[in-house]
Amino acid sequence: MLNLKTLFTLNYGLYIVSSVSKDGKVNGMIANSVEQVTAEPVRLAVTLNKESLTHEYIKQSGLICVQPLTEKANMIFIGNFGFRTGRNFDKFARISHKLNKEGLPVVTENTAAYLILRVINSLDLETHTMFICSLEDADILDASVPTMTYNFYHQELKGKTPKGAVTYQK
Amino acid sequence: MLNLKTLFTLNYGLYIVSSVSKDGKVNGMIANSVEQVTAEPVRLAVTLNKESLTHEYIKQSGLICVQPLTEKANMIFIGNFGFRTGRNFDKFARISHKLNKEGLPVVTENTAAYLILRVINSLDLETHTMFICSLEDADILDASVPTMTYNFYHQELKGKTPKGAVTYQK
Numbered sequence: 001m002l003n004l005k006t007l008f009t010l011n012y013g014l015y016i017v018s019s020v021s022k023d024g025k026v027n028g029m030i031a032n033s034v035e036q037v038t039a040e041p042v043r044l045a046v047t048l049n050k051e052s053l054t055h056e057y058i059k060q061s062g063l064i065c066v067q068p069l070t071e072k073a074n075m076i077f078i079g080n081f082g083f084r085t086g087r088n089f090d091k092f093a094r095i096s097h098k099l100n101k102e103g104l105p106v107v108t109e110n111t112a113a114y115l116i117l118r119v120i121n122s123l124d125l126e127t128h129t130m131f132i133c134s135l136e137d138a139d140i141l142d143a144s145v146p147t148m149t150y151n152f153y154h155q156e157l158k159g160k161t162p163k164g165a166v167t168y169q170k
Numbered sequence: 171m172l173n174l175k176t177l178f179t180l181n182y183g184l185y186i187v188s189s190v191s192k193d194g195k196v197n198g199m200i201a202n203s204v205e206q207v208t209a210e211p212v213r214l215a216v217t218l219n220k221e222s223l224t225h226e227y228i229k230q231s232g233l234i235c236v237q238p239l240t241e242k243a244n245m246i247f248i249g250n251f252g253f254r255t256g257r258n259f260d261k262f263a264r265i266s267h268k269l270n271k272e273g274l275p276v277v278t279e280n281t282a283a284y285l286i287l288r289v290i291n292s293l294d295l296e297t298h299t300m301f302i303c304s305l306e307d308a309d310i311l312d313a314s315v316p317t318m319t320y321n322f323y324h325q326e327l328k329g330k331t332p333k334g335a336v337t338y339q340k
Contacts, residue, residue, distance in 0.1 A: 006283040006308040007206055009238040011183030011319050035205055036177055037217045038298050039338040045215070045300070047207045068179040113176040123293055125208050125302070130215070132295070138176040149181050149319060168209040 004169060012150040012167075016067040016081055016111065017046060019057035020103040028091055028105060029054045030082035032150045033166045034066050037132070044117055047130040049164040053086045055129060064117040064133060065104040070145040073110035075157050083162055100137070112147045113140045128166060174339060182320040182337075186237040186251055186281065187216060189227035190273040197256035198275060199224045200248055202320045203336045204236050207302070214287055217300040219334040223256045225299060234287040234303060235274040240315040243280035245327050253332055270307070282317045283310045298336060 018028030033047035046064055048055045058064055069078070081091055096109040106114045117133035150167075153159040161168050188198030203217035216234055218225045228234055239248070251261055266279040276284045287303035320337075323329040331338050 001307055001309045002305065003283075003309045004212070004305075006285050006310060007212070007305075009183075009282045009310070009317050010204060010206060011181065011238070011317060012205065013179075013181030033205060033207065034180060035182065035203060035217075036180060036337050037203065037300060038295050038336055040297060042174070042177070043295060045217075047205075047215075068181070112179045113173075115176050121293075123291075123302070125213060127210060128208050130207060132293070135172065135174075135177075137171055139171045139173045140176060140179070146321075147179050147181060149321075151316075151319075166208055167206050 007167060007169070014069050014148045014150055014153050016069065016107055017048065017054060018065045018067075018105050019054050019063060020061050020105070021057045022060040024103050025057070026092055026099070026103065026105040027053045027057055027086035028081050028107075030078055031165070042135045044115070044133050044135060045130050046117065046133060047125065047128050047166055049128050051164065058119060058131060061102070062119045063102055063104055064119065064131065065100070065106060066115040066117060067107055067111040068113055069148040070110055070112050070142055071148050071152060072145050073148060075159065077110055078153070078157070078159065108141065112142050112145070114138060177337060177339070184239050184318045184320055184323050186239065186277055187218065187224060188235045188237075188275050189224050189233060190231050190275070191227045192230040194273050195227070196262055196269070196273070196275040197223045197227055198251050198261055198277075200252035201335070212305045214285070214303050214305060215300050216287065216303060217295065217298050217336055219298050221334065228289060228301060231272070232289045233272055233274055234289065234301065235270070235276060236285040236287060237277055237281040238283055239318040240280055240282050240312055241318050241322060242315050243318060245329065247280050248323070248327070248329065278311065281311050282313065282315070284308060
């Protein structure tokens with residue numbers, strides 16, 4: 001028995017994952033594949049599709065900004081980051097954000113926090129790369145609203161899982 | 171700024187993670203650190219403390235059973251698997267379960283599904299090991315109740331995070 005519906009019983013959050021290229025261009029995407037993997041020292045794992053532009057920028061800068069979405073984020077906001085490439089579109093053009101000292105974009109609407117990560121190791125997973133990261137800088141932005149779970153995105157917002165996501169099923 | 175409270179804005183599920191030793195002994199523990207990492211082929215990552223007995227058994231058998239808890243699981247049930255070692259206590263003695271063909275324990279109460287994993291790679295994370303696994307066998311056990319999130323465990327059940335967990339903070 002290999003019932004792939006069991007994979008939908010795993011729980012995740014939903015995050016904006018962004019980075020900066022070597023010449024200062026920014027890009028971000030939506031991902032569920034972020035987790036803390038050790039406590040002392042603090043290490044996080046971020047797993048992204050190799051074909052994504054954000055993956056390319058992370059390879060260049062070694063830096064990642066992770067931001068948990070709050071339940072205030074709607075499908076228009078999420079769709080700005082997901083379901084399209086940033087190769088011919090500035091995803092941050094109409095999004096409230098600031099650039100940190102390394103040029104990483106920190107979104108200041110619909111996000112609960114920012115976590116600035118530095119890649120210290122990576123694991124090749126064929127279609128995806130898992131980046132193992134230290135935590136360099138982090139703060140809470142909005143604690144007034146619950147963070148968005150992947151279940152909330154699917155059930156309340158009727159969101160889809162795009163091809164290329166770690167949890168995609170045909 | 172390095173506000174470690176930001177780590178609590180990441181979302182997880184809560185799972186029984188169990189294994190079998192080379193001489194057929196079984197043990198299980200509670201963990202939040204389970205995620206799917208690629209879709210084609212399906213691969214999952216399970217990150218466990220090196221000092222845990224379940225970690226020792228996984229090293230011996232190369233097999234893991236992951237079971238998402240449902241919201242029906244109470245603190246007595248969870249406490250049976252968490253907060254204590256199986257080195258001098260049979261955690262499955264009073265828990266409804268069956269053994270699969272490889273001798274892995276599949277808990278049949280308070281779990282939404284079972285996922286039988288085979289370790290195909292591992293990543294050393296100092297205090298923890300991340301096991302990268304294929305999915306060998308899986309089915310739904312109870313779809314009538316929501317699966318338990320780590321937030322539900324903390325907020326509704328007032329559960330604690332024990333030392334040794336990937337998300338532990340002093």
